[in-house]
Amino acid sequence: MEKIAVIGGGSWGSSIAILLANNGYRISLRDISFEQVTEINEEKTNIDYLPGVEFPENITATTDIKEAVKDASVVIVVVPSHAIRNVAQELSGLLLDDTIIVSATKGIEEETYYRMSEVLKDELRPALHENIAVISGPSHAEEVSKGIPTTTVVASKSRRLAENIQDIFMSDVFRVYTNPDIVGVELGGALKNIIAISAGISDGLGYGDNTKAALITRGLTEIKRLGVAVGADPMTFAGLSGTGDLVVTCASQHSRNRRLGVKIGNGRSLDEALSEMKMVAEGVRTTKAAYLLAKEIGVEVPIITKAYEVLFEGKHPQQGVNELMVRGKKHEIEEVVKNKENW
Numbered sequence: 001m002e003k004i005a006v007i008g009g010g011s012w013g014s015s016i017a018i019l020l021a022n023n024g025y026r027i028s029l030r031d032i033s034f035e036q037v038t039e040i041n042e043e044k045t046n047i048d049y050l051p052g053v054e055f056p057e058n059i060t061a062t063t064d065i066k067e068a069v070k071d072a073s074v075v076i077v078v079v080p081s082h083a084i085r086n087v088a089q090e091l092s093g094l095l096l097d098d099t100i101i102v103s104a105t106k107g108i109e110e111e112t113y114y115r116m117s118e119v120l121k122d123e124l125r126p127a128l129h130e131n132i133a134v135i136s137g138p139s140h141a142e143e144v145s146k147g148i149p150t151t152t153v154v155a156s157k158s159r160r161l162a163e164n165i166q167d168i169f170m171s172d173v174f175r176v177y178t179n180p181d182i183v184g185v186e187l188g189g190a191l192k193n194i195i196a197i198s199a200g201i202s203d204g205l206g207y208g209d210n211t212k213a214a215l216i217t218r219g220l221t222e223i224k225r226l227g228v229a230v231g232a233d234p235m236t237f238a239g240l241s242g243t244g245d246l247v248v249t250c251a252s253q254h255s256r257n258r259r260l261g262v263k264i265g266n267g268r269s270l271d272e273a274l275s276e277m278k279m280v281a282e283g284v285r286t287t288k289a290a291y292l293l294a295k296e297i298g299v300e301v302p303i304i305t306k307a308y309e310v311l312f313e314g315k316h317p318q319q320g321v322n323e324l325m326v327r328g329k330k331h332e333i334e335e336v337v338k339n340k341e342n343w
């Protein structure tokens with residue numbers, strides 16, 4: 001049985017491990033929590049992160065990264081974004097030149113504005129750079145682990161590598177597409193979390209479906225604008241890691257980011273909201289990184305800016321919404337206006 005290592009045994013890492021174990025791979029699941037590792041090995045559960053789900057026999061958990069990656073042909077990194085650089089440092093030196101590395105983490109590094117695959121490249125030796133791919137898309141762990149039909153997208157520089165990973169992940173309940181646009185796929189998955197927090201804030205304030213549709217649609221415009229400014233293909237944002245992931249995260253009962261937003265909309269401070277959550281809400285760090293990046297390169301991102309002011313500068317969420325509503329008048333889509341002569 002071919003071995004795959006999954007680094008990070010929280011909700012998404014555990015779900016990926018279960019999916020790939022059901023696809024016939026031998027899985028070594030690495031987490032830093034001794035309690036979690038023991039529970040997965042002895043009870044075949046991970047109650048805090050994936051309640052109600054049983055782990056198959058072909059998953060073994062370990063705290064030892066060396067043991068996890070030994071003889072693994074593929075290493076999937078599924079830790080929170082703030083841990084990925086440390087993990088990459090741990091991995092460097094442990095991997096063979098032909099090991100495939102897949103990032104399933106969604107975020108932007110705060111200090112460098114690097115995407116997750118860029119952080120991996122920064123820490124792994126050049127021989128491994130061509131082996132790096134990312135997987136993203138609308139895929140809540142709670143549903144994937146229960147075999148609920150899900151679609152995702154794999155991106156890498158090499159089509160052969162993307163198709164190889166597509167084959168590994170594909171099942172009759174998990175459909176995988178490929179896309180050569182790593183920048184767009186990664187940024188779609190990272191930036192949607194900011195809009196999901198904003199959608200949660202809107203729900204917490206008691207606003208309705210119209211407001212959420214506005215946040216999703218205008219949020220997608222901001223994601224696309226910022227993404228294109230740093231090299232993404234605009235078409236990617238119409239796909240699974242753009243529209244798909246944005247819709248699911250803004251609407252889903254499972255979303256950690258939306259849940260955090262609801263708490264803020266209900267009047268909690270960011271620290272209070274975070275202290276009530278065990279799982280990571282990536283959108284918090286991503287809000288800071290995206291706001292600062294957009295400011296630095298001069299891209300207009302009004303919703304992301306208000307999210308930043310509410311989360312980090314203590315602005316009242318209702319005031320943030322009001323400020324968005326009374327901004328100067330605009331055309332809906334500048335490109336459409338430009339294409340219409342004499343309008």
Ligand SMILES: NC(=O)c1ccc[n+]([C@@H]2O[C@H](COP(=O)([O-])OP(=O)(O)OC[C@H]3O[C@@H](n4cnc5c(N)ncnc54)[C@H](O)[C@@H]3O)[C@@H](O)[C@H]2O)c1
Pocket residue numbers: 007008009010011012013014030031032033036049078079080081083086087104105106107139140141142278279280282
């Ligand atoms: N949960 C989902 O549905 C989902 C779906 C797609 C993508 N993601 C992304 O996957 C990433 C992980 O999210 P999650 O929901 O699984 O987080 P989580 O909070 O559920 O779990 C994180 C896990 O990582 C572990 N961890 C932390 N540092 C580690 C390290 N150095 N080595 C190994 N393990 C470490 C923690 O102990 C914990 O078990 C995030 O970027 C998230 O956006 C999550």
Ligand SMILES: O=P(O)(O)OC[C@H](O)CO
Pocket residue numbers: 106137138139140141193196245248249254255256257258280281282
């Ligand atoms: O639960 P969230 O908000 O972290 O979102 C999880 C996934 O990114 C959804 O695709």
